[in-house]
Amino acid sequence: NWTTGNVIEEQVAAIREQVGDKRAICGLSGGVDSAVAAALVQKAIGSQLTCVYVDHGLMRKGETEQVEKDFVAATGVQLKVVDAQDRFLKALAGVSDPEEKRKIIGREFIRVFEQAQAEIVAEARSGEDVAFLVQGTLYPDVVESGGGAGTANIKSHHNVGGLPEDLEFELVEPLRKLFKDEVRMVGQELGLPEEIVQRQPFPGPGLGIRIVGEVTRDRLDLLREADAIAREELTAAGLDRDIWQCPVVLLADVRSVGVQGDGRTYGHPIVLRPVSSEDAMTADWTRMPYDVLARISTRITNEVADVNRVVLDVTSKPPGTIEWE
Ligand code: XMP
Secondary structure (H helix, E strand, O other): OOOHHHHHHHHHHHHHHHHOOOEEEEEEOOOHHHHHHHHHHHHHHHHHEEEEEEEOOOOOOOHHHHHHHHHHHHHOOEEEEEEOHHHHHHHHOOOOOHHHHHHHHHHHHHHHHHHHHHHHHHHOOOHHHEEEEEOOOOHHHHHHOOOOOOOOOOOOOOOOOOOOOOOOOEEEOOOOOOOHHHHHHHHHHOOOOHHHHOOOOOOOOHHHHOEEOOOOHHHHHHHHHHHHHHHHHHHHOOOOOOOOEOOEEEEOOOOEEEEEOOEEEEEEEEEEOOEEOOOOOOEEEOOOOHHHHHHHHHHHHHHOOOEEEEEEOOOOEOOOOOOOO
Protein backbone atom coordinates (compact mmCIF):
# COMPACT_ATOMS: atom_id res chain seq x y z
CA ASN A 1 0.00 0.00 0.00
CA TRP A 2 1.08 3.50 -0.87
CA THR A 3 2.41 5.63 1.94
CA THR A 4 5.02 8.37 1.71
CA GLY A 5 7.03 6.43 4.27
CA ASN A 6 7.13 3.37 2.02
CA VAL A 7 8.05 5.41 -1.02
CA ILE A 8 10.92 7.05 0.80
CA GLU A 9 12.20 3.78 2.21
CA GLU A 10 11.97 2.07 -1.17
CA GLN A 11 13.71 4.89 -3.03
CA VAL A 12 16.46 5.29 -0.46
CA ALA A 13 17.30 1.61 -0.84
CA ALA A 14 17.18 1.80 -4.64
CA ILE A 15 19.41 4.89 -4.74
CA ARG A 16 21.98 3.28 -2.43
CA GLU A 17 22.02 0.20 -4.62
CA GLN A 18 22.37 2.23 -7.83
CA VAL A 19 25.01 4.71 -6.70
CA GLY A 20 27.08 2.48 -4.44
CA ASP A 21 30.16 4.36 -3.24
CA LYS A 22 30.28 6.75 -6.22
CA ARG A 23 29.35 10.41 -6.18
CA ALA A 24 26.32 12.18 -7.60
CA ILE A 25 25.47 15.70 -8.72
CA CYS A 26 22.06 17.38 -8.66
CA GLY A 27 21.00 20.70 -10.11
CA LEU A 28 18.61 22.65 -7.92
CA SER A 29 16.20 25.06 -9.58
CA GLY A 30 14.31 26.27 -6.54
CA GLY A 31 11.35 24.19 -7.72
CA VAL A 32 9.63 21.33 -5.93
CA ASP A 33 10.83 18.44 -8.09
CA SER A 34 14.57 19.02 -7.99
CA ALA A 35 14.37 19.83 -4.28
CA VAL A 36 12.57 16.62 -3.37
CA ALA A 37 14.78 14.51 -5.63
CA ALA A 38 17.87 16.03 -4.03
CA ALA A 39 16.51 15.51 -0.52
CA LEU A 40 15.80 11.85 -1.24
CA VAL A 41 19.25 11.25 -2.66
CA GLN A 42 20.80 13.16 0.24
CA LYS A 43 18.95 10.89 2.66
CA ALA A 44 20.27 7.86 0.81
CA ILE A 45 23.93 8.75 0.20
CA GLY A 46 24.60 11.88 2.31
CA SER A 47 27.87 13.57 1.52
CA GLN A 48 28.35 11.60 -1.70
CA LEU A 49 25.89 14.10 -3.20
CA THR A 50 26.75 17.64 -4.27
CA CYS A 51 24.01 20.00 -5.38
CA VAL A 52 24.53 22.87 -7.78
CA TYR A 53 22.44 26.02 -7.84
CA VAL A 54 22.95 28.44 -10.70
CA ASP A 55 21.92 31.94 -9.64
CA HIS A 56 20.99 33.47 -12.98
CA GLY A 57 19.52 36.57 -11.38
CA LEU A 58 16.09 35.85 -12.85
CA MET A 59 14.53 34.45 -9.69
CA ARG A 60 11.85 36.13 -7.66
CA LYS A 61 12.41 37.88 -4.36
CA GLY A 62 13.70 35.54 -1.66
CA GLU A 63 13.84 32.40 -3.81
CA THR A 64 17.60 32.10 -4.01
CA GLU A 65 17.84 32.55 -0.24
CA GLN A 66 15.24 29.80 0.22
CA VAL A 67 17.54 27.39 -1.56
CA GLU A 68 20.81 28.66 -0.08
CA LYS A 69 19.61 28.85 3.49
CA ASP A 70 16.34 27.03 4.19
CA PHE A 71 16.85 24.03 1.92
CA VAL A 72 20.40 23.52 3.10
CA ALA A 73 19.33 23.86 6.73
CA ALA A 74 16.54 21.31 6.26
CA THR A 75 18.61 18.69 4.46
CA GLY A 76 22.25 19.34 5.34
CA VAL A 77 23.04 18.98 1.69
CA GLN A 78 26.39 20.03 0.24
CA LEU A 79 25.63 22.96 -2.07
CA LYS A 80 27.70 24.78 -4.66
CA VAL A 81 26.16 28.14 -5.61
CA VAL A 82 27.32 29.75 -8.82
CA ASP A 83 26.66 33.47 -9.05
CA ALA A 84 26.15 33.93 -12.78
CA GLN A 85 23.97 37.05 -12.69
CA ASP A 86 26.35 39.27 -14.64
CA ARG A 87 26.92 36.63 -17.24
CA PHE A 88 23.20 36.19 -17.92
CA LEU A 89 22.56 39.94 -18.04
CA LYS A 90 25.39 40.38 -20.50
CA ALA A 91 24.14 37.57 -22.71
CA LEU A 92 20.61 39.02 -22.65
CA ALA A 93 21.63 42.62 -23.37
CA GLY A 94 19.77 44.08 -26.32
CA VAL A 95 17.53 41.04 -26.78
CA SER A 96 13.74 41.45 -26.84
CA ASP A 97 12.58 38.46 -28.86
CA PRO A 98 10.99 35.84 -26.56
CA GLU A 99 12.38 32.75 -28.27
CA GLU A 100 15.80 34.35 -28.51
CA LYS A 101 15.71 35.05 -24.77
CA ARG A 102 14.68 31.48 -23.99
CA LYS A 103 17.48 30.08 -26.11
CA ILE A 104 20.09 32.33 -24.54
CA ILE A 105 18.97 31.53 -21.00
CA GLY A 106 18.89 27.79 -21.75
CA ARG A 107 22.29 27.86 -23.40
CA GLU A 108 23.98 29.91 -20.68
CA PHE A 109 22.39 27.75 -18.02
CA ILE A 110 23.80 24.57 -19.48
CA ARG A 111 27.25 26.13 -19.91
CA VAL A 112 27.38 27.35 -16.32
CA PHE A 113 26.02 24.08 -15.00
CA GLU A 114 28.51 22.01 -16.99
CA GLN A 115 31.37 24.17 -15.76
CA ALA A 116 30.26 23.65 -12.15
CA GLN A 117 29.91 19.95 -12.85
CA ALA A 118 33.44 19.81 -14.25
CA GLU A 119 34.76 21.57 -11.15
CA ILE A 120 33.04 19.09 -8.86
CA VAL A 121 34.40 16.18 -10.87
CA ALA A 122 37.90 17.71 -10.69
CA GLU A 123 37.61 18.20 -6.93
CA ALA A 124 36.58 14.58 -6.33
CA ARG A 125 39.29 12.10 -5.43
CA SER A 126 39.30 10.87 -8.97
CA GLY A 127 37.02 12.08 -11.77
CA GLU A 128 35.76 8.53 -12.13
CA ASP A 129 33.99 8.80 -8.81
CA VAL A 130 31.32 11.19 -10.04
CA ALA A 131 29.11 8.99 -12.12
CA PHE A 132 25.54 10.05 -11.43
CA LEU A 133 23.27 12.95 -12.24
CA VAL A 134 20.06 13.32 -10.23
CA GLN A 135 16.95 14.51 -12.08
CA GLY A 136 13.53 15.38 -10.69
CA THR A 137 11.69 13.64 -13.53
CA LEU A 138 8.05 12.93 -12.64
CA TYR A 139 5.72 10.27 -13.97
CA PRO A 140 3.87 12.69 -16.30
CA ASP A 141 7.26 13.75 -17.77
CA VAL A 142 8.08 10.10 -18.44
CA VAL A 143 4.77 9.56 -20.20
CA GLU A 144 5.00 12.81 -22.14
CA SER A 145 8.50 12.21 -23.44
CA GLY A 146 7.41 8.76 -24.56
CA GLY A 147 6.19 10.66 -27.59
CA GLY A 148 2.67 10.81 -28.91
CA ALA A 149 0.65 13.19 -30.98
CA GLY A 150 0.52 16.91 -30.51
CA THR A 151 4.08 17.66 -29.52
CA ALA A 152 4.27 20.84 -31.58
CA ASN A 153 6.89 23.14 -30.20
CA ILE A 154 4.97 26.21 -29.11
CA LYS A 155 7.68 27.53 -26.85
CA SER A 156 11.10 26.03 -26.39
CA HIS A 157 10.70 24.86 -22.83
CA HIS A 158 13.83 25.11 -20.83
CA ASN A 159 14.01 22.89 -17.83
CA VAL A 160 16.60 23.83 -15.29
CA GLY A 161 18.96 20.94 -14.95
CA GLY A 162 18.53 20.23 -18.66
CA LEU A 163 20.83 17.57 -19.94
CA PRO A 164 23.98 18.24 -21.90
CA GLU A 165 24.01 16.59 -25.31
CA ASP A 166 26.96 14.31 -24.66
CA LEU A 167 25.64 12.74 -21.49
CA GLU A 168 28.42 11.25 -19.47
CA PHE A 169 26.46 10.52 -16.33
CA GLU A 170 24.05 7.81 -15.43
CA LEU A 171 20.71 9.24 -14.35
CA VAL A 172 19.17 8.86 -10.91
CA GLU A 173 15.46 9.64 -11.11
CA PRO A 174 13.80 8.82 -7.79
CA LEU A 175 10.50 10.55 -8.66
CA ARG A 176 9.81 8.68 -11.89
CA LYS A 177 6.76 6.90 -10.51
CA LEU A 178 5.24 9.87 -8.74
CA PHE A 179 2.70 12.55 -9.52
CA LYS A 180 3.15 16.13 -8.40
CA ASP A 181 0.92 15.90 -5.33
CA GLU A 182 2.77 12.76 -4.22
CA VAL A 183 6.09 14.55 -4.67
CA ARG A 184 4.83 17.33 -2.40
CA MET A 185 3.82 14.77 0.24
CA VAL A 186 7.23 13.11 0.09
CA GLY A 187 8.90 16.52 0.37
CA GLN A 188 6.81 17.36 3.40
CA GLU A 189 7.65 14.02 5.04
CA LEU A 190 11.34 14.74 4.40
CA GLY A 191 10.95 18.01 6.31
CA LEU A 192 11.50 20.44 3.44
CA PRO A 193 10.42 24.07 3.92
CA GLU A 194 6.74 24.71 3.19
CA GLU A 195 7.64 27.52 0.73
CA ILE A 196 9.49 25.03 -1.44
CA VAL A 197 7.13 22.05 -1.10
CA GLN A 198 3.99 24.07 -1.88
CA ARG A 199 5.55 26.21 -4.55
CA GLN A 200 3.48 26.98 -7.61
CA PRO A 201 4.97 26.36 -11.07
CA PHE A 202 7.61 28.85 -12.13
CA PRO A 203 9.31 28.75 -15.52
CA GLY A 204 13.00 27.84 -15.83
CA PRO A 205 13.84 31.10 -17.65
CA GLY A 206 12.31 32.90 -14.69
CA LEU A 207 11.58 36.61 -14.78
CA GLY A 208 13.51 36.81 -18.04
CA ILE A 209 10.33 35.86 -19.90
CA ARG A 210 8.09 38.06 -17.77
CA ILE A 211 9.67 41.29 -18.96
CA VAL A 212 8.21 42.11 -22.35
CA GLY A 213 11.20 43.87 -23.87
CA GLU A 214 14.89 43.81 -23.03
CA VAL A 215 15.92 42.31 -19.70
CA THR A 216 17.97 44.70 -17.59
CA ARG A 217 18.97 44.77 -13.94
CA ASP A 218 16.69 47.72 -13.14
CA ARG A 219 13.71 46.12 -14.81
CA LEU A 220 14.33 42.86 -12.95
CA ASP A 221 14.47 44.73 -9.65
CA LEU A 222 11.24 46.54 -10.46
CA LEU A 223 9.43 43.35 -11.47
CA ARG A 224 10.72 41.52 -8.39
CA GLU A 225 9.13 44.18 -6.17
CA ALA A 226 5.80 44.08 -8.00
CA ASP A 227 5.76 40.27 -8.00
CA ALA A 228 6.56 40.12 -4.28
CA ILE A 229 3.62 42.41 -3.50
CA ALA A 230 1.22 40.34 -5.60
CA ARG A 231 2.39 37.10 -3.99
CA GLU A 232 2.19 38.57 -0.52
CA GLU A 233 -1.41 39.70 -1.01
CA LEU A 234 -2.49 36.44 -2.66
CA THR A 235 -1.06 34.48 0.23
CA ALA A 236 -2.61 36.82 2.81
CA ALA A 237 -5.99 36.35 1.10
CA GLY A 238 -5.58 32.56 1.32
CA LEU A 239 -5.72 32.14 -2.45
CA ASP A 240 -2.51 30.17 -3.04
CA ARG A 241 -4.31 26.85 -3.40
CA ASP A 242 -7.16 28.21 -5.54
CA ILE A 243 -4.84 29.78 -8.06
CA TRP A 244 -2.62 27.56 -10.19
CA GLN A 245 -0.11 30.36 -10.62
CA CYS A 246 -0.12 34.10 -11.15
CA PRO A 247 2.58 35.42 -13.45
CA VAL A 248 3.28 39.12 -12.91
CA VAL A 249 4.50 40.69 -16.12
CA LEU A 250 6.27 43.98 -16.80
CA LEU A 251 5.48 45.69 -20.09
CA ALA A 252 8.84 47.35 -20.24
CA ASP A 253 8.46 48.88 -23.68
CA VAL A 254 5.03 50.37 -22.97
CA ARG A 255 4.44 53.63 -21.15
CA SER A 256 1.19 55.32 -20.30
CA VAL A 257 0.24 58.62 -18.76
CA GLY A 258 -0.88 58.77 -15.17
CA VAL A 259 -1.31 61.22 -12.36
CA GLN A 260 -0.03 60.88 -8.84
CA GLY A 261 -0.10 63.55 -6.15
CA ASP A 262 -0.31 66.63 -8.31
CA GLY A 263 2.11 65.46 -10.92
CA ARG A 264 1.85 63.77 -14.28
CA THR A 265 3.59 60.41 -14.53
CA TYR A 266 4.68 58.44 -17.56
CA GLY A 267 5.28 54.90 -16.34
CA HIS A 268 5.03 51.22 -17.16
CA PRO A 269 2.07 48.86 -16.79
CA ILE A 270 2.22 45.68 -14.73
CA VAL A 271 0.02 42.78 -15.85
CA LEU A 272 -1.50 40.29 -13.39
CA ARG A 273 -2.14 36.89 -14.95
CA PRO A 274 -3.90 34.70 -12.35
CA VAL A 275 -4.92 31.36 -13.86
CA SER A 276 -6.80 28.26 -12.79
CA SER A 277 -5.66 24.98 -14.31
CA GLU A 278 -5.30 21.25 -13.80
CA ASP A 279 -2.13 20.65 -15.79
CA ALA A 280 -1.13 23.96 -17.48
CA MET A 281 -2.12 22.54 -20.88
CA THR A 282 -5.31 24.57 -20.74
CA ALA A 283 -6.20 27.27 -18.27
CA ASP A 284 -8.85 29.78 -17.43
CA TRP A 285 -8.31 33.22 -15.95
CA THR A 286 -9.16 33.19 -12.27
CA ARG A 287 -12.18 35.19 -11.14
CA MET A 288 -10.34 36.73 -8.25
CA PRO A 289 -12.03 38.77 -5.52
CA TYR A 290 -12.08 42.45 -6.49
CA ASP A 291 -10.86 43.60 -3.10
CA VAL A 292 -7.69 41.52 -3.43
CA LEU A 293 -7.09 42.89 -6.92
CA ALA A 294 -7.63 46.39 -5.57
CA ARG A 295 -5.11 45.90 -2.77
CA ILE A 296 -2.50 44.55 -5.15
CA SER A 297 -3.06 47.40 -7.58
CA THR A 298 -2.90 50.10 -4.92
CA ARG A 299 0.22 48.69 -3.36
CA ILE A 300 2.10 48.16 -6.60
CA THR A 301 1.39 51.66 -7.91
CA ASN A 302 2.25 53.20 -4.53
CA GLU A 303 5.32 51.15 -3.73
CA VAL A 304 6.98 50.41 -7.05
CA ALA A 305 8.61 53.39 -8.73
CA ASP A 306 7.92 53.80 -12.45
CA VAL A 307 4.75 51.70 -12.40
CA ASN A 308 1.55 53.76 -12.74
CA ARG A 309 -0.94 51.18 -13.97
CA VAL A 310 -1.93 47.59 -13.09
CA VAL A 311 -3.96 45.59 -15.60
CA LEU A 312 -5.66 42.18 -15.38
CA ASP A 313 -5.25 39.55 -18.10
CA VAL A 314 -8.69 37.99 -18.76
CA THR A 315 -7.64 35.54 -21.48
CA SER A 316 -8.03 31.79 -21.19
CA LYS A 317 -5.49 29.29 -22.60
CA PRO A 318 -5.98 28.80 -25.49
CA PRO A 319 -5.77 31.29 -27.08
CA GLY A 320 -3.34 32.92 -24.65
CA THR A 321 -0.51 30.95 -23.10
CA ILE A 322 -0.03 31.26 -19.35
CA GLU A 323 3.26 33.12 -19.68
CA TRP A 324 3.45 36.15 -21.92
CA GLU A 325 6.57 34.95 -23.71
P1 XMP B 1 2.62 28.35 -21.12
O1 XMP B 1 3.12 29.76 -21.08
O2 XMP B 1 3.22 27.55 -22.26
O3 XMP B 1 3.13 27.66 -19.79
O4 XMP B 1 1.11 28.26 -21.12
C1 XMP B 1 2.68 26.41 -19.32
C2 XMP B 1 3.34 26.13 -17.98
O5 XMP B 1 4.73 25.93 -18.14
C3 XMP B 1 5.47 26.89 -17.41
N1 XMP B 1 6.61 27.23 -18.27
C4 XMP B 1 7.83 26.69 -18.14
N2 XMP B 1 8.33 25.81 -17.25
N3 XMP B 1 10.42 25.93 -18.32
C5 XMP B 1 9.64 25.45 -17.34
O6 XMP B 1 10.11 24.67 -16.53
C6 XMP B 1 9.98 26.80 -19.25
O7 XMP B 1 10.72 27.24 -20.14
C7 XMP B 1 8.62 27.21 -19.15
N4 XMP B 1 7.85 28.06 -19.89
C8 XMP B 1 6.62 28.04 -19.33
C9 XMP B 1 4.53 28.04 -17.16
O8 XMP B 1 4.88 28.78 -16.01
C10 XMP B 1 3.23 27.28 -17.00
O9 XMP B 1 3.12 26.71 -15.71
